[in-house]
Amino acid sequence: MRSSTLALVALYGAATTVKAALPEIHAVGNKFFSSNGEQFFMKGIAYQLTPDDPLVDTNQCKRDASLMEELGANVIRIYHVDPDADHDGCMTAFDDAGIYTLIDLDTFNTQILPDDPWWNQTQVDAFGAVMDTFHSYSNVLGFFVGNEVILTKNQSEAAPFVKAAARDLKAYRDNKGYREIPIGYSAADIRELRPMLQDYLTCGGNKSETIDFFALNSYSWCDPSDFTNSDYSDLQEQAEQFPVPIFFSETGCNVPGPRLFEDQAAIFGDEMVDTWSGSMVYEWIQERNDYGLISYGPEVDQTVAASNVEDGFTRSGTPTPVSPDFYNLQSQWETLSPTGVVESEYTPDVSTRDCPSPTDGWLVDGNVRLPSIGETFTGTFETSTSASDDGSAQATGTADDDDENVGNVSKEVTRTGILLGAVMMVFGFWL
Ligand SMILES: *[C@@H]1O[C@H](CO)[C@@H](O)[C@H](O)[C@H]1NC(C)=O
Ligand SMILES: *[C@@H]1O[C@H](CO)[C@@H](O)[C@H](O)[C@H]1NC(C)=O
Ligand SMILES: *[C@@H]1O[C@H](CO)[C@@H](O)[C@H](O)[C@H]1NC(C)=O
Ligand SMILES: *[C@@H]1O[C@H](CO)[C@@H](O)[C@H](O)[C@H]1NC(C)=O
Numbered sequence: 001m002r003s004s005t006l007a008l009v010a011l012y013g014a015a016t017t018v019k020a021a022l023p024e025i026h027a028v029g030n031k032f033f034s035s036n037g038e039q040f041f042m043k044g045i046a047y048q049l050t051p052d053d054p055l056v057d058t059n060q061c062k063r064d065a066s067l068m069e070e071l072g073a074n075v076i077r078i079y080h081v082d083p084d085a086d087h088d089g090c091m092t093a094f095d096d097a098g099i100y101t102l103i104d105l106d107t108f109n110t111q112i113l114p115d116d117p118w119w120n121q122t123q124v125d126a127f128g129a130v131m132d133t134f135h136s137y138s139n140v141l142g143f144f145v146g147n148e149v150i151l152t153k154n155q156s157e158a159a160p161f162v163k164a165a166a167r168d169l170k171a172y173r174d175n176k177g178y179r180e181i182p183i184g185y186s187a188a189d190i191r192e193l194r195p196m197l198q199d200y201l202t203c204g205g206n207k208s209e210t211i212d213f214f215a216l217n218s219y220s221w222c223d224p225s226d227f228t229n230s231d232y233s234d235l236q237e238q239a240e241q242f243p244v245p246i247f248f249s250e251t252g253c254n255v256p257g258p259r260l261f262e263d264q265a266a267i268f269g270d271e272m273v274d275t276w277s278g279s280m281v282y283e284w285i286q287e288r289n290d291y292g293l294i295s296y297g298p299e300v301d302q303t304v305a306a307s308n309v310e311d312g313f314t315r316s317g318t319p320t321p322v323s324p325d326f327y328n329l330q331s332q333w334e335t336l337s338p339t340g341v342v343e344s345e346y347t348p349d350v351s352t353r354d355c356p357s358p359t360d361g362w363l364v365d366g367n368v369r370l371p372s373i374g375e376t377f378t379g380t381f382e383t384s385t386s387a388s389d390d391g392s393a394q395a396t397g398t399a400d401d402d403d404e405n406v407g408n409v410s411k412e413v414t415r416t417g418i419l420l421g422a423v424m425m426v427f428g429f430w431l
Contacts, residue, residue: 021138022095027182027212029348030242031340032141032277039340041268042141042247042278043333044075044102045293048412049285049315051108053082055101058089060316064284065097067294067319071326072333075141077102077249077280079412083129091137100141102249102280104186105130105169112146112162114155118376119164127165128172135178142182142213144249145169148410150197151188153361157377159200164370166201167209184213186249188409189220191231195238196356200366202243203355209370214242215249217282217410221263222253232266239275241351248279250410254291259325264332273338281329282411286322287313289411293326294319 023035032040045068048054055061055078068076076099081087094101105127106112112119127145134140145165149158162185169183187197201211221230239246248267252259267276286292288311296317300309308316321327355366368381 022098022100024138024179025100025141025182026180027245028343028346029350030245030275031346031348032182032213032245033343033346037343039338039342039346040141040277041273041338041340042075042100042280043073043264043336044077044278044280045071045073046079046250046280046283046412047076047285048079048283050310052080053085054078055081055087055090056085057316058093061090061093063317064294064319065093065099067321068099068284069097071293071330074098075100075102075278075280076284077104079104079147080107081130081133083126083133087133087137091134091139095137095139100139101134101137102142102144103130103134103140104144104147106144106146112149112158112165114149114151114158116377117149117158117161119161119168119371120374120376123165124168124172124373127169131169131173131178131181132176135173135176135181140181142184143169144184144186144215145211147186147249147412148188148217149185150193151190151409153192154363156193156196156361156363157381159197159364160368160370160381161377163201163209163211164372164375166211167370168373170208170212182212182245184211184215184244186215186217186410189216189218189235191234192361194234196362198238198242198246199353199356200364203353203366205352211244213245213247213277215247217250218248219251219253219411221251221266222255223260223262225262227266227271230263230266232263232272236272236275241349242275243350243353245277246275247277250282250412251279252281252283252291257290257325259328261325261329261332264329264336268336268338273340284319285313285315287311291411292322293329294321296320 025032025034025040034040076094078101081103110123110126131143146162149162150156166183166185173181173183185201198214201214204210216235218235221232227233251263252261261281264279266272267279281293283291284293286295296319297314299312302312308314356362358365364381365383368383
């Protein structure tokens, strides 16, 4: 009896040491660190096999996690999850493969809308439910309160609602006693919004109200390109001494293709590595938009109806690399292993951003009072009576601007747009 108990203890001990959970990640200054003190750089993949929640099929997660490990990925981004589902199997599968997760708290019916923004308790509860479900997994790296809510200067009045969401979800996290999981925002890389949006969300000096990280969905590096021609030089200039971590929450322009992913070498190279924390490459599954790194089978007719087929693409099974893109990314990542600084030797050299004033079409005085829970935008903000007038006079973009904006938005939002037809029609996104 005694010896069998010991044997069990030994077995249990062995099992738990082999499957140690990944060290938790936190933000300091403009960098991420793992709890063992090492700086963390993201080699990420956008992962959304099905619209509602890709983290519920454990066997599928195991197959994908294993191939992602071969690819060299260490983070996935998931845009939509179901807080009521069981995620233990998938979260463990990714943890076992050394992969962290970045999770969007909003979903199709809770996201903050750009033209008619409001922020209310229904949204707080829905975002909070996702946090309740995921906070205990040590491989959760961060949460987003929104993806590309704002696409044009004349939608900038939605920005205080995004900041209010960050404020309330940070308070929710802290009141519940959850660890300090970073909470941030994923922006469309729209040149006319730079740098006002990133500055606004991080300005004011009150940490209870600012985002913990800022991320950009940028498709401006189309191989072959370089630091200057891709516009990354401008991104870098505007991000220097950024107050919080900044990274690419989508990248991977596929025009003309095949993709070489040479931007990865720039992001982890001398010019950017002190400022940026890495990127998420869009995307894991091959579908109609042609951004896939793997596929689960050949495209089938749009009309095929099967449980794991949607929109002409199989959404589960054995992942097969899409050649040469998968291998090109793998070769890039193989050669890129930035170490950065260790936390104990890091003294943040970051700036405090000035809150932008309403000029040149950006409509929000950065010092306006943030909306409280239950508030709907009424056309003006307190302490900013002139903002609306100033902006509307200058908010009309040129036709060229419109085209560029459409080309650079999240590839994920485009798909979302099919479901949110009424909203997207406002932007003329019908393809
Ligand atoms: C929040 O706003 C939405 C949309 O107007 C509405 O359906 C919902 O009932 C509101 N929630 C609360 C708590 O007022
Ligand atoms: C969109 O990306 C292209 C490069 O693909 C770039 O030339 C253009 O300036 C970008 N547009 C905006 C609005 O940022
Ligand atoms: C910081 O923001 C929080 C949340 O809005 C607020 O309760 C607090 O009073 C602010 N602190 C200061 C010093 O203004
Ligand atoms: C907002 O700006 C875009 C171009 O940037 C334009 O297409 C749209 O009509 C404007 N919307 C309003 C309500 O002015």
